[in-house]
Amino acid sequence: MIFGRKGGPASAGEGTREISFSEVSVGVLDDTPTGDAYRPILTDVNVTVDEPTVAIIGANGSGKSTLLQLFNGLVTANSGQVFIDGLDPVVEAKQVRSRVGFVFTDPAAQLVMPTPLEDIELSLRKRVPKAERRGAALAVLEELGIAELADRSVYELSGGQRQLVALAAVLAVDPQILVLDEPTTLLDLRNKEKLRKLLTDLVARRGVRVIFSTHDLEFAELADRALVVDSGRIVHDSAPAEATQMYRELIMSDCS
Ligand SMILES: Nc1ncnc2c1ncn2[C@@H]1O[C@H](COP(=O)(O)OP(=O)(O)OP(=O)(O)O)[C@@H](O)[C@H]1O
Ligand SMILES: [Mg+2]
Numbered sequence: 001m002i003f004g005r006k007g008g009p010a011s012a013g014e015g016t017r018e019i020s021f022s023e024v025s026v027g028v029l030d031d032t033p034t035g036d037a038y039r040p041i042l043t044d045v046n047v048t049v050d051e052p053t054v055a056i057i058g059a060n061g062s063g064k065s066t067l068l069q070l071f072n073g074l075v076t077a078n079s080g081q082v083f084i085d086g087l088d089p090v091v092e093a094k095q096v097r098s099r100v101g102f103v104f105t106d107p108a109a110q111l112v113m114p115t116p117l118e119d120i121e122l123s124l125r126k127r128v129p130k131a132e133r134r135g136a137a138l139a140v141l142e143e144l145g146i147a148e149l150a151d152r153s154v155y156e157l158s159g160g161q162r163q164l165v166a167l168a169a170v171l172a173v174d175p176q177i178l179v180l181d182e183p184t185t186l187l188d189l190r191n192k193e194k195l196r197k198l199l200t201d202l203v204a205r206r207g208v209r210v211i212f213s214t215h216d217l218e219f220a221e222l223a224d225r226a227l228v229v230d231s232g233r234i235v236h237d238s239a240p241a242e243a244t245q246m247y248r249e250l251i252m253s254d255c256s
Contacts, residue, residue: 020082114154115153183212
């Protein structure tokens with residue numbers, strides 16, 4: 001396992017260190033000529049996660065992003081229960097949001113300031129005094145090897161550079177749980193390798209738990225565990241090599 005259980009601290013301290021979904025369903029009401037119709041997006045999701053790294057794989061539109069967004073209350077369940085380290089993301093939204101860092105697939109969804117440095121300073125505003133903020137923001141960019149981007153316009157950055165800046169802005173606030181929605185889509189080989197090393201380090205040294213969705217099956221195979229989502233249901237849950245194999249077979253049987 002690359003991200004690896006080995007060497008990682010067993011516990012962050014007191015309290016439950018477990019993410020659990022019990023009978024969770026999410027759906028929307030669609031307008032139809034005859035009235036509203038409930039369209040399910042996720043159905044009866046039952047899963048408990050306590051591994052350091054978990055990959056979520058599945059076809060476009062299968063429900064991966066929706067599942068990830070339940071982790072920090074961006075999406076709320078229509079029924080069932082979600083607990084993040086014993087906390088309810090709706091009732092205890094503030095505590096959950098301070099524990100869970102969420103990195104969107106599209107960095108434009110979260111970068112709001114003109115430059116990477118300013119964006120990370122914004123992330124740090126509640127935890128670092130103003131006088132120290134610039135230095136701390138630079139240190140975060142340095143950790144990701146992108147300090148040279150500090151004062152560039154975010155609009156001029158490449159997609160991959162923006163994706164790394166978005167990750168830096170989330171890491172700046174030291175999340176205990178890092179949720180990444182397709183983190184490698186825009187990254188070249190070098191940056192993907194950099195991300196792999198960074199996540200390995202976060203898991204091993206800081207005890208961060210990482211949950212990510214991906215279409216990159218090689219990257220998924222680096223996790224400790226993988227879930228396969230199909231039509232809004234978790235249809236497979238195992239070691240990643242077995243899960244990617246099952247997913248390949250699922251797609252092949254659909255295409256034949
Ligand atoms: N806010 C919403 N309102 C209505 N339908 C939605 C909403 N969010 C997601 N959906 C629908 O739910 C289904 C699952 O979407 P989701 O984004 O979770 O898929 P995904 O597995 O992340 O797909 P991809 O691999 O393309 O990112 C899709 O059919 C999508 O159109
Ligand atoms: Mg998605």
